Amino acid sequence: MKILLLGTNGQLGWELRQSCPRDVVIEVCDYPGVDFTRVSSIGQCLKNAIQDVPVDCIINTAAYTAVDRAEQEKEAAYKINHEAVAVLAEFARENGIHLVHISTDFVFNGRQYKPYNPGDIPDPESIYGKSKLAGEKAVKKILGNRALIIRTAWLYSAHGNNFVKTMLRLMAEKNCLNVIDEQVGTPTWAYGLAQAVWVCVQKKNSGTYHWTDAGVASWYDFAVAIQEEALAAGLLSKNIPIQPIPASLYPTPAKRPYYGVLDKRELWEKTGIKPIHWRSQLRTMLKELM
Numbered sequence: 001m002k003i004l005l006l007g008t009n010g011q012l013g014w015e016l017r018q019s020c021p022r023d024v025v026i027e028v029c030d031y032p033g034v035d036f037t038r039v040s041s042i043g044q045c046l047k048n049a050i051q052d053v054p055v056d057c058i059i060n061t062a063a064y065t066a067v068d069r070a071e072q073e074k075e076a077a078y079k080i081n082h083e084a085v086a087v088l089a090e091f092a093r094e095n096g097i098h099l100v101h102i103s104t105d106f107v108f109n110g111r112q113y114k115p116y117n118p119g120d121i122p123d124p125e126s127i128y129g130k131s132k133l134a135g136e137k138a139v140k141k142i143l144g145n146r147a148l149i150i151r152t153a154w155l156y157s158a159h160g161n162n163f164v165k166t167m168l169r170l171m172a173e174k175n176c177l178n179v180i181d182e183q184v185g186t187p188t189w190a191y192g193l194a195q196a197v198w199v200c201v202q203k204k205n206s207g208t209y210h211w212t213d214a215g216v217a218s219w220y221d222f223a224v225a226i227q228e229e230a231l232a233a234g235l236l237s238k239n240i241p242i243q244p245i246p247a248s249l250y251p252t253p254a255k256r257p258y259y260g261v262l263d264k265r266e267l268w269e270k271t272g273i274k275p276i277h278w279r280s281q282l283r284t285m286l287k288e289l290m
Contacts, residue, residue, distance in 0.1 A: 001024045001056045003025070003056065003059060004027045004029060004046070004050075005059050006062040006088070007061035008061075009030050010061055010063075011160040012155065012193060013062075014190075015191045016061070019191065019195060021202075029045045036079070037076060037079040042088070050095065054095075057098040059102075059201065061102050063102070064079075064081050066128075067128045067252075068252050069253075070126065071127050071254050072253070077127050077128060078131045081128075081132050081135045086135075086142065088101075089101075089138055089139045089142035089143050098201075098204055098206075100150070100201060101148070102197075103149055104153065105151060105152070105153035105257060105260035105262055106126060106129030106132060106257065107123075107133040107136065108120065108124070108260065109124065109257060113259050116210070116263060117263045128254060145206050145207060146206055148200055148207065150197065150200070150208075150267070154212070154260075155190050156282075163187075163222065164282070164285070167226045167227070168235060171227055172236060172237075174240065177242045177243070178245045178250070179242055180219045180220060180247050181221070182218065182247045183257070183259075184216055186213055186214070186217065186260075187222050187282060188213050188278070189278075189284070191285070192276065195273060200267075203270070209266055209267035209270070210267060213277065213281045214276060216261050217278065225279050225282060233286050234290065235289060
């Protein structure tokens with residue numbers, strides 16, 4: 001099986017390459033080899049990928065993910081999260097290629113206060129969320145049920161920039177931290193998501209599903225767990241106070257969902273992967289940093 005992977009420089013793209021099954025050949029497509037804000041650049045990348053050997057599946061992990069900056073860079077966010085995705089979907093349709101597209105919990109407004117099902121009506125409140133929803137709609141319009149959309153949340157990895165690595169750095173540098181306790185979701189180790197994606201690729205699953213690790217947490221809970229697990233692993237040498245604060249004390253340009261927990265039971269069942277609690281996944285991931 002030959003896979004065209006877009007977004008290999010990101011956390012999920014990196015984990016997909018690390019966990020690639022032996023019977024899969026990956027063709028990579030990412031910046032600076034392709035400019036995702038230019039249709040012509042994307043098109044050339046896609047044509048090059050199928051020039052010698054046909055592609056069985058496109059996995060798109062490429063995205064504009066700077067949530068706050070997107071409020072000022074709306075055009076760039078839409079070019080990458082919507083227009084580029086439409087190009088991929090059209091290419092997949094024309095060439096009979098299965099498309100797997102990664103989306104986000106930010107397509108919801110976070111005011112439901114119970115886990116979001118894949119079929120719940122999206123209502124994004126940030127430019128990032130709106131641009132990602134536009135990408136989802138493009139995939140569905142062009143490919144219908146012949147593509148797979150996986151929404152995820154709070155992604156982290158040993159690779160790249162993320163909340164876990166930022167907290168570890170700040171905990172080593174500072175004497176105390178303030179972390180928001182009003183926003184609730186589920187941390188997701190990118191490696192676990194990568195494993196689910198590979199199962200879906202092999203099974204050629206289609207439709208819209210959710211994937212995160214099991215359990216829920218606030219950002220404050222997550223930060224406390226990071227410190228405790230890092231201390232136990234020897235990654236930190238001191239224990240500092242972590243204070244819970246309301247979101248009003250840490251205003252950001254983009255509005256974030258207060259409750260972004262996703263219902264992922266359907267995809268857990270389809271993949272046959274046993275759900276693992278986010279804290280156990282965090283503990284395993286931290287070992288990679290030792």
